[in-house]
Every structure is written in C-alpha cells, then in structure tokens.
Amino acid sequence: MLYVEILGSLPGMARDEVKAMLELGGGKIVDQDYLFLRVDAGEDAFPFLDRLGLAHEYGKLVVEADSIGELLEKARGVEWPIKGTFKVDTETMANCGHDVLDLPRKLGAVIHAQGFRVNLSKPDTIVRVYCGERLYAGIRLRFFDPKDFESRKAHHRPFFRPISLHPRISRALVNLTKARNEILDPFVGAGGILMEAGLIGLKVYGVDIKPEMVEGAETNLRHYGIENYELKIGDATRLKELFPEKRFEAIATDPPYGTSATLAGRRRDELYRKALRSMYNVLKDGGRLAIAFPADFDGEAEGQKAGFRPVGKYYQRVHKSLDRWFYVFEKV
Ligand SMILES: C[S@@+](CC[C@H](N)C(=O)[O-])C[C@H]1O[C@@H](n2cnc3c(N)ncnc32)[C@H](O)[C@@H]1O
Incomplete structure (x- = not known):
C-alpha cells in the first residue's frame, strides 16, 4: 500500500x-x-x-x-x-x-x-x-520540492510574460489529460504548460497567433532543456489547417482571458467557442482536453456543445477580479 x-x-x-x-x-x-x-x-x-x-x-x-x-x-x-x-x-x-x-x-x-x-x-x-x-x-x-516548481515560475524564465499559470497547476493540467507521449497547447504564450509537459518526457506542440510569443516559448523550452518540440505561428481556431494530418493524444491550454491585448482583436466568447470546436477536430477519439476559462464563461455547456464529454471541473479564485474554472473533457 x-x-x-x-x-x-x-x-x-x-x-x-x-x-x-x-x-x-x-x-x-x-x-x-x-x-x-x-x-x-x-x-x-x-x-x-x-x-x-x-x-x-x-x-x-x-x-x-x-x-x-x-x-x-x-x-x-x-x-x-x-x-x-x-x-x-x-x-x-x-x-x-x-x-x-x-x-x-x-x-x-x-x-x-x-x-x-x-x-x-x-x-x-x-x-x-x-x-x-x-x-x-x-x-x-x-x-x-516546492523550490523545483518555484524555479520555473514566470519571472525566472528568460522570456517573461506575467500571464502564466503556476508551474504546479500547469503540470496538473498536463497530467489530467493522461498524456503518455505528446501534448498540444494551441495558446502557447510563454510556454509554461509545454515546459511542464516537456520535463516529464512528452513531445510538445505549441501554437500562438503572435510570432514573438512563439519565439519566446522556444527560448523558454530550450532554457529548461526541452528539445522535443514543434512550435507554429497560427490560429487556435484553425488547427486543422495547421496540422492537416495530425490527431493529438492530448491538449492542455490556458486561453487569453480578455484582460489585455492577448485576445488579438477577437470577441472573447466567440474565440473560446471556435477554439473548442477546433481542438475537438484535431484530438484523437478518447483523447482529453484540459483547459482554463474565466468563471463568467460556461465552459461545461460550451464544451458539450462542441462534442466533448466533461470529466472534471475545478474552481479557483485567483484574485478579486479573476476567478476561473479548470475543465477536463474527453472526446467521445
Ligand atoms: C494566457 S496566454 C497563455 C499562457 C500560457 N499558457 C503560459 O502558461 O505561458 C494566451 C496566449 O494566447 C495567444 N492567442 C490569442 N488569440 C489566439 C489565437 N486565436 N490563436 C492562437 N493563440 C492566440 C496570445 O498571443 C497569448 O500568448
């Protein structure tokens, strides 16, 4: 025992x-x-x-x-x-x-x-x-050791953006997908989720609409010794065009919450809905998606509309003006 x-x-x-x-x-x-x-x-x-x-x-x-x-x-x-x-x-x-x-x-x-x-x-x-x-x-x-995770917090990385999840949470999102071999983050940002996935030996795929984020994510991945990666500049709502043949085992991601310029001009809820459908399309049957959404977006209902089966949800209050849910979905 x-x-x-x-x-x-x-x-x-x-x-x-x-x-x-x-x-x-x-x-x-x-x-x-x-x-x-x-x-x-x-x-x-x-x-x-x-x-x-x-x-x-x-x-x-x-x-x-x-x-x-x-x-x-x-x-x-x-x-x-x-x-x-x-x-x-x-x-x-x-x-x-x-x-x-x-x-x-x-x-x-x-x-x-x-x-x-x-x-x-x-x-x-x-x-x-x-x-x-x-x-x-x-x-x-x-x-x-908490020091191990702390050493990968946003401000310790060579490419710094104050938008990242805590490394422990990123690691948990990756694990909740039950990924064995590979994982995609279609809103890769500074690469925090992929760093945690790469460190446990997964091949990591990342997409971001901003070229400077893709470059920054690469700098961070390399800094932490991760070499098995594929990063692309592109749109998370059009993943099939970016990966026409590929079906992913797992996806973990933290889309922009609309508090800054990170939405790239889109309406937030529409971006989320389109991204959910796009992720569904590139996931293998039985594959899992772990994703964060702000609490004022009904992620569970919208995930179901995209075809997913919800398998878990967890609430987190980040600060006074941000509370969010983490969801885990399965493609059935
Ligand atoms: C919250 S950040 C991701 C943080 C990341 N999970 C991390 O831990 O470092 C969201 C990212 O989504 C990107 N983004 C916004 N709209 C996008 C779209 N339509 N397709 C792909 N990336 C997009 C932004 O440029 C930003 O870098």
Whole structure:
C-alpha cells in the first residue's frame, strides 16, 4: 500500500491528478482522509506518481490505526523498511483528532528498538506520520520540492510574460489529460504548460497567433532543456489547417482571458467557442482536453456543445477580479 499527500490549495484537482496517474501506472485510490490518500499500487506506478504537480509527497504506507496506542503496537510488530538513519516527522492535518504531541518521540523509540539510529538533522529516511481522522505512518519515497516548481515560475524564465499559470497547476493540467507521449497547447504564450509537459518526457506542440510569443516559448523550452518540440505561428481556431494530418493524444491550454491585448482583436466568447470546436477536430477519439476559462464563461455547456464529454471541473479564485474554472473533457 502507498500513500500520497496532496496539496490543500486545489484538493479536488489534486486528487483527480493522482487518479489520472494511477490509471496510467496501474492502481487506485482506496481511501481519503483530508489530504492523505491511501493508494493501492505497486512500483509500476512510481514513474507516473513522479510526474505529480499538486502533491507534497508519496511513500510506502507501513501502519494505520484508530488510536495512538494501536499505532504504536502495530509499529512494534512490523519490520521497518528503513535505510541508514531515520527521523519521525508528523503532519497534523486540519481534521486531526488525536493528541500527537509526543508521538514522534514514542514512535522513534519503537523504531530505534529495532536497531535503527535517529538523525534529526540529516536523516537518510523520513518516517512520516499523518494525523487525520485516523493515524498513518509510512516511509517517504519522494518529496516534491516546492523550490523545483518555484524555479520555473514566470519571472525566472528568460522570456517573461506575467500571464502564466503556476508551474504546479500547469503540470496538473498536463497530467489530467493522461498524456503518455505528446501534448498540444494551441495558446502557447510563454510556454509554461509545454515546459511542464516537456520535463516529464512528452513531445510538445505549441501554437500562438503572435510570432514573438512563439519565439519566446522556444527560448523558454530550450532554457529548461526541452528539445522535443514543434512550435507554429497560427490560429487556435484553425488547427486543422495547421496540422492537416495530425490527431493529438492530448491538449492542455490556458486561453487569453480578455484582460489585455492577448485576445488579438477577437470577441472573447466567440474565440473560446471556435477554439473548442477546433481542438475537438484535431484530438484523437478518447483523447482529453484540459483547459482554463474565466468563471463568467460556461465552459461545461460550451464544451458539450462542441462534442466533448466533461470529466472534471475545478474552481479557483485567483484574485478579486479573476476567478476561473479548470475543465477536463474527453472526446467521445
Ligand atoms: C494566457 S496566454 C497563455 C499562457 C500560457 N499558457 C503560459 O502558461 O505561458 C494566451 C496566449 O494566447 C495567444 N492567442 C490569442 N488569440 C489566439 C489565437 N486565436 N490563436 C492562437 N493563440 C492566440 C496570445 O498571443 C497569448 O500568448
């Protein structure tokens, strides 16, 4: 059994991102306790879980219990799969219903009694304890360092435009499409979504109506070491003309919201409707589209009108004057 700790900012989207990765890697979410997901999956799922954007970490679940006494008793009865030294680290979630103040010390003593040495400053292994409605203890296998995503935020890129999604959200959009090999972003902008897709090994295709954006996206992709890309100057509402033979496995995109000159003179809602139809036409059957729309546009209804089946939607309030929905659609 594995666990995944998801981030609290977009929990529904984070959970579905894990679900999508498990559908690719084999496995399923069996339980959720606030931000803690209990996951039934084997090692084959690791390369897909390694792609996650909206997760804090994942690991191997070792014991779970309804009380501290039970947790400690179970902990005495298992062989802890620890390499080198260890440290117990407790995550007290907002729904924690147990007094865990003394738990790291007590659990540390149980594990120490099995012959493992504690190292609080530089442990080789982190034993994670989660307190929610129940209690869980496991071994951290992968921590998603926020610094890694932060280093790709818009202002760190050589080509800067203040219009990009947070890299973690871009990564999640890519994952929600369940792309295995390739992805298209027809409103590529500075290339933020394609950077995240390229870094997990997908071939990336991008389109933008502005030549300087295509050039900028290329600069950014190359800066982050992504070489398997194809970028075109063109119109997202006429994708079939740009790619006459090609049908894409997946599309993830963040169209302009109409707050600046990025609409290139079009009426916003009409641009969205035409782009939805255009994307539908170049997507493979069963392929997925992940897309953001401002909240005053009924993306779900318009996606259905274009022929898509909605498979997920997630709300995000960005600031006072911008709230949006992320949608995931499937071509049926
Ligand atoms: C919000 S930005 C995309 C941001 C991008 N997802 C990122 O993370 O960097 C929208 C982009 O759509 C482009 N655009 C506007 N109308 C377009 C159209 N009809 N076809 C293609 N691109 C268009 C704009 O030039 C702009 O670069």
